[in-house]
Amino acid sequence: DTGVSQDPRHKITKRGQNVTFRCDPISEHNRLYWYRQTLGQGPEFLTYFQNEAQLEKSRLLSDRFSAERPKGSFSTLEIQRTEQGDSAMYLCASGRSSYEQYFGPGTRLTVT
Amino acid sequence: AQSVTQLGSHVSVSEGALVLLRCNYSSSVPPYLFWYVQYPNQGLQLLLKYTSAATLVKGINGFEAEFKKSETSFHLTKPSAHMSDAAEYFCAASSGNNDMRFGAGTRLTVKP
Numbered sequence: 426d427t428g429v430s431q432d433p434r435h436k437i438t439k440r441g442q443n444v445t446f447r448c449d450p451i452s453e454h455n456r457l458y459w460y461r462q463t464l465g466q467g468p469e470f471l472t473y474f475q476n477e478a479q480l481e482k483s484r485l486l487s488d489r490f491s492a493e494r495p496k497g498s499f500s501t502l503e504i505q506r507t508e509q510g511d512s513a514m515y516l517c518a519s520g521r522s523s524y525e526q527y528f529g530p531g532t533r534l535t536v537t
Numbered sequence: 538a539q540s541v542t543q544l545g546s547h548v549s550v551s552e553g554a555l556v557l558l559r560c561n562y563s564s565s566v567p568p569y570l571f572w573y574v575q576y577p578n579q580g581l582q583l584l585l586k587y588t589s590a591a592t593l594v595k596g597i598n599g600f601e602a603e604f605k606k607s608e609t610s611f612h613l614t615k616p617s618a619h620m621s622d623a624a625e626y627f628c629a630a631s632s633g634n635n636d637m638r639f640g641a642g643t644r645l646t647v648k649p
Contacts, residue, residue, distance in 0.1 A: 458637075467642050470638070518581075
């Protein structure tokens, strides 16, 4: 069990560019979650996958955001045409049940 | 839907003193409740969780929390603070339907 991993750990991008983040969950976990955390706040739910199916999306997930989990293993979160307001820590979590979530170290995005 | 309120965005204690971090939840049904700890530039680590079994839950690093339905509270305590406990602590609640909601967090400072 190597835990949840995320790549990259830090990303600096210019406004208007596209960025993609990757999350590798714990191998036997079928549930995968994405959260966004801004400074001084708790994580906010973005989206949830069970295996490869995206079952829930938050209103926070605008049209510029898309998430995939093509083979039910790793997941990617893409942000198109980034805005300064997208600067945040993006956290991934995985689990085997709805009340079990193990978090990765996060990807810190800075949009300049 | 769950909502979580953490009373006190900053708590400061002396090393060896009691730690008390407060959390209240708003829910029409008893939720699942969690405490997570976050160190700088890292993801969230689960300290403990309440899933409708014993109301007093023991977690890692000497922390425990008590579920009090009458007070809709799930306060986190530790009898004796250690310097390594300095971190951000998040309370979270879920109905079990992949709807975990986090409080805004409490930053714990431990003075020598």
